[in-house]
Amino acid sequence: MKAVLIVVLLYQINRIVSMNCDVEPKNTEAVLRKKLLCNKYDKSERPVKSHTDAVIVNLHMVLQNFNFVDSLQKLYINVWLLLTWKDEFLNWNPMEYAEIKELVIDSEDIWLPDMMPYSAYYSNNLDASCTTPKCLLASSGLVKCVPACEYHSLCRSDYSNWPFDRQNCTLRFGMWAEHSNEVDFIANGTSLGSEDTNSHNEWNIVSTAVQKHESPLADSSNTYPSVIFNYILERHSGSHCAIILTPAFIMVAINIISLWLNCCSLERLVMLGSNVIIHFLFIENLYWQVPFNGSTTPSFLTFFRDSLVITASLLVLTVFIKHIYLSDSEAPVAVSGIINTLTGNQLGQKLFGTNLDQDNARIGAFNESTAGENSADTVILVGENLPEPKKTAGKSGTYKSLALMIDRILYIGITVTYVLFLVSLIPKRS
Structure with a gap:
């Protein structure tokens, strides 16, 4: 959680821009960043030294606020996606760089998991916090990114018990191109950002669930991994x-x-x-x-x-x-x-x-x-x-x-x- 707060605070700082390898570094942090990103680093390649190893991405969703529209049967949510993985090409010895153990880097400069929403879609108003978030890089190569995004998802509505009805809304995320032998997910659950998250004037989130799903590929033993987040909403009926x-x-x-x-x-x-x-x-x-x-x-x-x-x-x-x-x-x-x-x-x-x-x-x-x-x-x-x-x-x-x-x-x-x-x-x- 400490790392998340650091990243959120750094969202407000605009002094860090995409890496320019032609500029001469002026401090130790800039030297380290240039050494990591300009020394033949290829962000299009999976960050593993052995091609047989899969990149393991840990995923946790933090729900900040939501809204459900009856007429559209649609759930609008604002979430933080906590993504963590290890980049084997981005590590260093802190003793050699003035005890620097962490760096804030631009996500455009590093490899990112090609994760896409399957059963949901992005809001029309995409901002940099979702598409190009800042990431926290540790000296061990551990990368932590927290994109803040808005998604829309259709829900399965059942009004037979109205006005005590519940709505079942599902969001499914997965890789667009890589299969499980290349990039795999570990679902670490979902949570509410604060007590105010569930203070909606009409709906209340009564349960959440997350599970991993494997979709088999045709003519292959490989599978596409995906993570399914499920939210059960109950109407306030006083x-x-x-x-x-x-x-x-x-x-x-x-x-x-x-x-x-x-x-x-x-x-x-x-x-x-x-x-x-x-x-x-x-x-x-x-x-x-x-x-x-x-x-x-x-x-x-x-x-x-x-x-x-x-x-x-x-x-x-x-x-x-x-x-x-x-x-x-x-x-x-x-x-x-x-x-x-x-x-x-x-x-x-x-x-x-x-x-x-x-x-x-x-x-x-x-x-x-x-x-x-x-x-x-x-x-x-x-x-x-x-x-x-x-x-x-x-x-x-x-x-x-x-x-x-x-x-x-x-x-x-x-x-x-x-x-x-x-x-x-x-x-x-x-």
Whole structure:
């Protein structure tokens, strides 16, 4: 890390330029630099004395800052690439050169690994710190270069768990021409430059990984080495919890509470009708928040779509159940048989048996209290006037029992359905 800081500070110093072998050196450092770089040094040759030896390049990536753009599925990163290798032609005895153990040299004057981004590309604004960085040369021949570059990389986006989604972004670097027998990599990992690196206002890096990969060559036993850096980004979702999760639970609660009301009440129709409109408005608002790209549909959209279908169905079924309850005709024998079958066991008696008569009496009292009011709103919503108490008093209660039974089954079924929806469709933080 000390060497890295030295190199970074030296980036600000402009007094060191590319080596000019025709200029007479004026100090010991200049003499040493001329001796190393002007004495038949060929920067196009690999810095090994034996052609069978491979140059081993150690690579470490330090992430300084980043940005992820949803609409492009693209990760923008600013990184320092810590490259270290040994140049066998650039070494000296410090005792012969005034105890000089290190030199800052221009990367244009020495051999550099021909490393290129495979799955990423450079920014359009390339500066000298990336293309021609300064390097630190030790007396042992160890070279340390820290190019500061900006890369763009496409990411594999999966929005099914939005707004708790994660993005998988990969950057792959490797040699453009040399194979592993000539230049090989050792991946030393990746790290964050500081605590502020991960302080993005929308995304957070939750994990990083690095691995080496060998790509085989056709008709050869050699391979091309490459290093793969992987970043997992997670969306900050605190605000989304407040503006999405809370309304979701409220709309579910409205449906459940409305089913608890008796099937003939006007309040139940009003609540379900209002909830249909609320679903439409909320889905339209949610549409503008969800990313438009990606092949997966956010489970939130699936949840609200299905909830809208359920709410509209409940509205229709409520009108249907009310018509059954207010029916004046005698029920067929088959209907009576179905009711007796469902209430003829212990479970059926707990669900329907003893409470049906009480519900009949309660809703009958409700009808008697509202029949004389002749509400115009009820006529429009239901499609018929409430019957007079005297007219229905002598009729069979079979249809009424069937209506209450259907209503109770509907309440249980919708409650269980919403529980399953909340478990399977509501996204959760990983």
